[in-house]
Amino acid sequence: MDKEIRTDRIFPLKDATFYPGRDFCDIVYFCPPVEGKKRIWLMTYAKGPVVFIDHNMFKPEKIKKGSFRWIDYGITDVKLAYPRGFGQIKVYGITPQQSFDSYLVITTQTSLELSGSIQDAECILFGISRQNAGYSSINPSTIEAGNPARFTLVYKAGEKGLPRESRIRFNFPRVFARPQTESIKKDGYIRIIYNDCRIYFDGIKVPSDESHRDGDIFYFLPDGLKPFGKIEVEYRTDTTFILPVVCDVMERRYWFSNMPVLSPAVSLDNKKIFVSVSENNGHHIRFIAGKPERLHLFFPGRIRQKDTVNLIGIITDKYRNLVEEKNWKMKINIQLEGNNSKEIKDVSNYLTHRYRFCVDFKGLPAGIYRAKAYDQDTGKLIAVSNPLEIMGKNDKRQEIFWGEIHGHTEMSDGTGKFEGLYTNARNVGCLDFAASADHACYFTDNQWEWMQDITNSFNKNREFCTLIGYEWAGNQGHRNIYTSSRRLKLFRGMYEPTGNLDAVYKEFEGIKNIVAGPHTGHTGDFWRFHNRQVERFLEIYSMWGHFDKLANKILNQGAILGFTGGGDCHSGNVFFSPEDRNGQGKTAHFTSYQIRYKCGITGAFLEDLDRENLIYCLRNRKTYATTGDRILVDFSISQIKMGEIGKVEDVLIKADIHGCDTIKKIEVIRNGKIIKKEYIDKMDVVFNYEDNDIEKGKYWYYLKITQKNKEVAYTSPVWLEI
Structure with a gap:
């Protein structure tokens, strides 16, 4: 397939940004860096705005008056948004109120004369307006994050229908299953389940020509589609987004535009200039958090003694998304372990948000602490906090x-x-x-x-x-x-x-x-x-x-x-x-x-x-x-601390480590090679090692620490001259 990228772009200035004290609004510009002539237009009621695209200035050359006011900035052959397609548009001499009904157009079709409404301009440029490109709806439109989905997309043509030899394009995120038409039993199966016209599968592009995060599915309509005619598409994917997000942008203005899956766009001829349906006529998809399944406990790291230390608890679904449910039924007890043990029963009394609680511990003496959360009814261990170290008054170490x-x-x-x-x-x-x-x-x-x-x-x-x-x-x-x-x-x-x-x-x-x-x-x-x-x-x-x-x-x-x-x-x-x-x-x-x-x-x-x-x-x-994991680590070599450079006679490696889980392995890396492995089976470790197998020279060392739960810590290196 040839590349199918729109080189003509329309930028609604209602999406541009103003800042107090500045006399311009600005918006990010994306267009493939096409060499050759381009023409710049602005539909606006502002008198005579000056336009900058990056460092290139454009002044009005001609104003077309009428029900809609178009300013022609002329034809240019300067390279815009070169070399990667992104640039900055600034418009001087326009107010926030005027920007709401203003549209900047950059087109390679330099012989065209734009006039009328923005919908009229779209028809001149693309053969069809976004408003007439059709309608879409999807089911389901709300999905629990990470769940598989079987989508049914209904596309309905606009009031003018689609002419012969039109094409329709549907997108899909590459995080989802790659669509395929061969086997209904396999992930990614896509098919047409209803159609008011002849329709032929015309291929898949991964990645899309316009976005490396998306792929595109194409269909060919040899006879076109009658006004308000329908096409229904079914697509199954076992993989979806694992986070809450709303996808509601129908136009791929940028490669990262947040489009819902199966967003339709239509092309009326062999130029394959695809025009997306408008946001008013399109669908959206909402991914939501799942049920409460996980509890996360957070203490500070290493701190000096103070009156109160906070333990924060965060309740999430299995993918670590904040729960949306207002009520979670589990009763949680907190047990503080360390130099001063305490028990907190039923943390619901400490809620600050529906997903968050904060427990204050007062007057804790110096030492290492961890908090454990238990199910009050079953006694099951639910979560363990990171280690908290409270330093004594005479402790000179940094927090x-x-x-x-x-x-x-x-x-x-x-x-x-x-x-x-x-x-x-x-x-x-x-x-x-x-x-x-x-x-x-x-x-x-x-x-x-x-x-x-x-x-x-x-x-x-x-x-x-x-x-x-x-x-x-x-x-x-x-x-x-x-x-x-x-x-x-x-x-x-x-x-x-x-x-x-x-x-x-x-x-x-x-x-x-x-x-x-x-x-x-x-x-x-x-x-x-x-x-x-x-x-x-x-x-x-x-x-x-x-x-x-x-x-x-x-x-x-x-x-x-x-x-x-x-x-x-x-x-x-x-x-x-x-x-x-x-x-x-x-x-x-x-x-x-x-x-x-x-x-x-x-x-x-x-x-x-x-x-x-x-x-x-x-x-x-x-x-x-x-x-x-918030693993506490102090690492030094012959009193030269982590990150420092020094000279030594003996290489005496020392580390104090306090894990969030059982420490399983400590590796000493010297000049890129592991020179020592020590297997451990406890959460609090004092590690000592003398490197005797070494000649005079320059070396660097760091530690790699691995816990039972496969969490890893990397210390910054120490550089030595021996």
Whole structure:
């Protein structure tokens, strides 16, 4: 099949963003980077707006008056959104009220004259308007997350029907089963169960030409379809989304547009320019959380003595989604174990939300604590908390705080409200620090101002720390960039002038309040483009899996990097992502069929919980990573602490480890090779090992700690000269 990508695009400015004090609105532009001439139009009642597409300015050349006012900005042969199709549109001289009825059009059909309503313009460009492209409904439209589904889609043509030799396209997420027409008994079976016309299966494209997250199914209608004629499609899939989400966008404006499965689009001729039905006429699908099945208990990490310590309990379905039921019937008792044992009966008295409770423990002395939850009726153990360590007054060690800084929201290619990421991180994930890393290419300059304002509003010293950050994605892979300041200069990797890392890192060299780290899984040629001054940490684990082999490789090449446990969660969360406990590495998540693990977490050694200390910690490798469990780890070699560089005569390795489950194995990695394995069978371990089999030279070491439940911790390395 030839590529079927619309090169003509319509952007409703009601979806554009304004920011106080700025005299423009902006919207993200996507169009395949087609070379050649293009024409720009704007339907608006604003007098004479000036349009910028990236750095290219366009002024009105001609105004067509009438019931609808069209401004012609002329024909241009400049490259727009080059080289990857994404760009920024800014419109100056338009008010929020005027933007509501304004539409910007970019077309390669330069000889066409646009006029009339936006529906008239769609007919001129595509042969049919979205309003007349038909109607769709689907059953079921509400599905429990992770459940298999058998969908029945009813497509009904518009009042003009479809002409001869039309085509119809239905989408499907690649997370779902790949459609097939051969066997009704196999997953993915799709068939036409009712039709008012002759209809022929015309193939499947995976991935879609317009989206790598979707595939497309095509049918050919040789005789067309009469006005309001129907086609019914049945599609079965055993795999669906494992998170609550509403899919209600019918047009694939961007590759990540959140379309429901089997969204129809029609093409009237061999050009195969597909026009989607309008949102008013289309269907939507809602995935909801399942029944309450799991309890998660969260203590802080390592803290100094204080009057009150909170234990948070979160109730979820089997995929770690917050339950929607208002009532859960299980009676839960809490048993605190440690230097001061306590019992709390019936936590329903401590509810703060329908899915959350908070128990206060007062006056706890120094020591290690864990909380266990039991079913009050059966006595069955339900959950065990992470270890809490309370330090004595004379303890000089740093506190350990928990956080995660690589999450995506609806502001780029994820779902979930941007502010919801921080609310969830603080109240549900029970994190001490958090950051979004939405893709810079997928949001606008005005949106970035709002995003920074929101991030700043959540930052509270000693309570909850947030960092300003984003993900740069360009010619040398993906990098996440953060600052402790209230503003961060924005660079977009899909914008040609800043498509190379040199342009980004030259700006940030020598600035101590900025840090960057590669997005493992999309690292590119790391060593060739590495900048030691800016790039200071590596996600050794994320929702893409384990990257200790990559870490070993680049450390042996001379990199000096700390480790973090990352996410790349695309559901508006950090750390507390959806997960399939029995499908780690197998079960796909939402926007990417390649993301198949749960989110990790980072432990940070901080003098105090604030932005400056957190950036210092990330820059100076005072972090370690886990696959999600909050395992407490202190690691040093001959008194040289985790992340440090030093000279020693003897290599005396020491680690204090407090697990969330039984520690099964500790591995010592030296210069990329395992030099020691020790098998353990307890939750609290003091590990000592002297490396005698070594000559003078330079070495690096880190520990890999594995629990019985297969959760893993990676310490940041220690670099030694002997």
